[in-house]
Amino acid sequence: MIKAENLTKKFDDIVAVDHVSAQIRDGSVFGLIGTNGAGKSTFLRMLSGILKPDEGTVTIDGEQIFENEKVKDRFFYISDDQYYFNNSSPLDMMEFYSRIYPQFNKERFHKLLGSFGLEARRKVHTFSKGMKKQLSVICGVCANTDYLFCDETFDGLDPVMRQAVKSIFANDMSERNLTPIIASHNLRELEDICDHVGLLHRGGILLSRDLDDMKLNIHKVQCVLKDGMTAEDLTAMQRIKTETRGKLYTITVRGTREEVEGLMESYHPVFYEIIPLSLEEIFISETEVAGYDIKKLIL
Numbered sequence: 001m002i003k004a005e006n007l008t009k010k011f012d013d014i015v016a017v018d019h020v021s022a023q024i025r026d027g028s029v030f031g032l033i034g035t036n037g038a039g040k041s042t043f044l045r046m047l048s049g050i051l052k053p054d055e056g057t058v059t060i061d062g063e064q065i066f067e068n069e070k071v072k073d074r075f076f077y078i079s080d081d082q083y084y085f086n087n088s089s090p091l092d093m094m095e096f097y098s099r100i101y102p103q104f105n106k107e108r109f110h111k112l113l114g115s116f117g118l119e120a121r122r123k124v125h126t127f128s129k130g131m132k133k134q135l136s137v138i139c140g141v142c143a144n145t146d147y148l149f150c151d152e153t154f155d156g157l158d159p160v161m162r163q164a165v166k167s168i169f170a171n172d173m174s175e176r177n178l179t180p181i182i183a184s185h186n187l188r189e190l191e192d193i194c195d196h197v198g199l200l201h202r203g204g205i206l207l208s209r210d211l212d213d214m215k216l217n218i219h220k221v222q223c224v225l226k227d228g229m230t231a232e233d234l235t236a237m238q239r240i241k242t243e244t245r246g247k248l249y250t251i252t253v254r255g256t257r258e259e260v261e262g263l264m265e266s267y268h269p270v271f272y273e274i275i276p277l278s279l280e281e282i283f284i285s286e287t288e289v290a291g292y293d294i295k296k297l298i299l
């Protein structure tokens, strides 16, 4: 488990990360969401031991991360703008990373290059942005580390590639308990992959939740109420948001599915249906309660 406590990083008078604490459970996907400049990269770079915090600590299974040779080969950081040596080819990068990561899987590297359609001997500087991203993911996955830090990794990948990368992650999570940590400014990117999402805003964590918990305790109901009733009469329900279109109400409520169903039944509506909420809708509701307009923060 990676544990960050009170992490703070300043660049002159800019506080990039401001007393952030987080725990990253092994074998789960941790998503970090936030606008440009929110501090995601700085936070990830401290988590992965690249950057030294000004305050606070990062530990992995109780050991300090920064400048600790013993834990270095447990992390791979896929940067937003991955560095490749001048004139290098994927093969050169493979050789380079296998010196850093003794457990690097060369056989899989060749296999993945083939399935992504990347040539092993072509110069990386002639690759498109998306191809470079693909190569960085292949290097990261083949380094066989316990933790894979992905800084905006999915941006710049086309939908097919994005899906391919997600399935590689899912495979490695079940086969070898990989823990991906993914930063993105796009909540939709994280929707179907993360188990836990932290929302970073101006260097601080606004919200940090397990998606399952969030999804279990918030629901959307579409209903037509019996004559003479309006949504205002549903007093026993913890309504967060109500939209009205003619007689049809779409109501976001707190509570488990069973609780919501029980309450709806008690009002004898003409019709009701519980429909799933997207991650974006959940975040909008959660942050509105905290007094923020998330649309200004991440959408």
Ligand SMILES: Nc1ncnc2c1ncn2[C@@H]1O[C@H](COP(=O)(O)OP(=O)(O)OP(=O)(O)O)[C@@H](O)[C@H]1O
Residues within 6 Å of the ligand: 011, 014, 015, 016, 034, 035, 036, 037, 038, 039, 040, 041, 042, 043, 080, 185
């Ligand atoms: N090396 C640096 N020197 C000075 N300021 C920096 C440096 N790195 C980051 N910052 C500042 O710290 C703040 C957080 O930057 P960071 O790159 O962590 O944000 P981010 O959430 O990853 O943004 P983006 O989505 O645009 O990549 C920004 O105000 C940025 O200007």
